[in-house]
Amino acid sequence: MKDYDIYELGDVVLQSQKTLRNCQLAYKTYGKLNEAKDNVIIYPTWYSGQHYENEWLIGPGMALDPEEYFIIIPNMLGNGLSTSPSNTAAPYNASRFPNITAYDNVRVQHRLVTEKFGITKIKLVTGWSMGALQTYHWGCLYPDMVERILPFQGSAKCSRHNFVFLEGAKAALQADAAFKDGWYGDTKPDKGLRAFGRVYAGWGFSQTFYRQKLDIDTMGYASLEDFLVGFWEGLFLERDPNNLLTMLWTWQNGDISNNDVFKGDLKAALGAIKAKAVVMPASTDLYFPPEDNVLEVECMPNAELRVVDTVWGHFAGGPGTSPADIKVLDEALRELLAS
Template identity: 70%
Template sequence: MDYEILELGNVVLQNGATIRNGRLAYKTFGTLNAAKDNVIVYPTWYSGQHTDNEWLVGEGRALDPARQFIIIPKMLGNGLSSSPSNTPEPCNGPRFPKVTAYDNVRVQHRLVTEKFGIERIRLVTGWSMGGLQTFHWGAMYPSMVERIAPFCGSAKCSRHNFVFLEGVKAALTADAAFAGGWYKTKPETGLRAMARVYAGWGFSQAFYREQLDIKAMGYSSLEDFLVSFWEGLFLPRDANNLLAMLWTWQNGDISANELYGGDLKKALNAITAKAYVMPGITDLYFPPEDSEFEVANMPNASFVPIRSIWGHFAGGPGLNPEDVAFIDGKLKELLAS
């Protein structure tokens, strides 16, 4: 096992439900210095695990283990932290409690403070749902977080984004084998259908027009890409885990808590961290317009678009070297500021 577990005990969630004997999986890189001021928190994305984040960590990068102490906490529901797939009866499978991004960041805060005794965080960064958690860190713990850099993510799931995810969910759950979440065998047809729905959204129109699936990624045809990349991405995942994280995504909102009472502008204004908000200009479900609204309501934020035709995947997981270099360069710039 190349990761560690923080035993959380009973975790009472925002909605009043409880995860009993909760577990937060995490991985660290580098060494926490004596001053405990070299900390970077780097949450995972939808369906992603720590290995899917490691493309941004390495020698000479902004997230360099020789200089930084990098913590990758894994989302609740991702299969390694407490999830539908690993929680014992009766809260297993579709009975797993509904978890918000707020709940996720609250237990991550316990990891940072209780396990490591950290009081200041140099940077929180993340892609996609990792970006959602990054915004939450900035809004929930403004005095603790010095910098944030959410990329290809948002502070609140937009209505259009919600609808996109309804299509993903409908494709997965329409498989008769899904059986309301009580499947005996993997709902393979549903997972493959979900992947096909997702394929039209993850990359941009220009990406497909330029045939980058073939010319840049090396697939032999469009069908090969749809099967090998997209179906290959989701088939190894557990369906209930995917649905649990999808609910978390759809209900993502940094203001949906007792701190801000649903006032999104108030929550954004409370993020005092120096921020680089980095949307992909061709991202189909986290469009740059949403990021412009966020930046306009944050006191110390810059709008830093990723000028790429790789759509949402401009942000990860390390597929396009030019986008990787841009993101890494901006993280270095932010850390140096």
């Protein structure tokens, strides 16, 4: 059974100057919108993730408490629930699906929030990884609407190093002959998806994580190979390849200044964020090292950098893998919401 709702957006013209016809935004809400409509939290999804894979940070007694807040999780375009290559009819199906930017995503999310719910103030926007990219977009595009942001393990612009990592993962997937340039039909390129997962495996967790054998001693896998197959290959075998490539392009081209508002001026875009901000990189994140966020926070007028000291790398932030790091994040969210 479907556990989410669909907002019908009609025809959406993208930054690419292509049109998503009958565009649909999948979303799920938690809690109730109060009468003043001022208890709203936006919590976007991450690369390849869907709303249920965000739920580890929501619950009674946690900072994101549905008994107190109205929490909206919008699913990214391309993630298989919102309009995506896997659910779009010809001619924009499969590998013909248009390029989607984070700006496109946040623009349609804003329509959901304002048109569907009549919300004019957002207490907090937060998100992990590509969810953090969307969080930055919310802050700079709607500065008078967003009161607080907490992006964790993500950045306002994809770095060149991050771009190169993604090129390797993409190449591994596309090298499978069964990929057929994206026209694989019902026969997915499993070899390519497994290779994609193995490329990811060297980046998602830190060198210290592997040195300490936390995949075995903490996560319960029997061996390194068991971890590579059971965790990493398994994670991506569940995904649609064209959906993965659509979101990968979104990630690689992530840049909060790449729009008509800021015209490529990243410092101006960061400076436009009025929200009280706590930016939380992980000390050992190989995708989004703290150095990137240091440069961003210097340009933000009301921001604080808090580096999470962890060996869990990028997965300090999700999806609920490291309990100690979840506690640190939850406490930061609670403090920010109370401020």
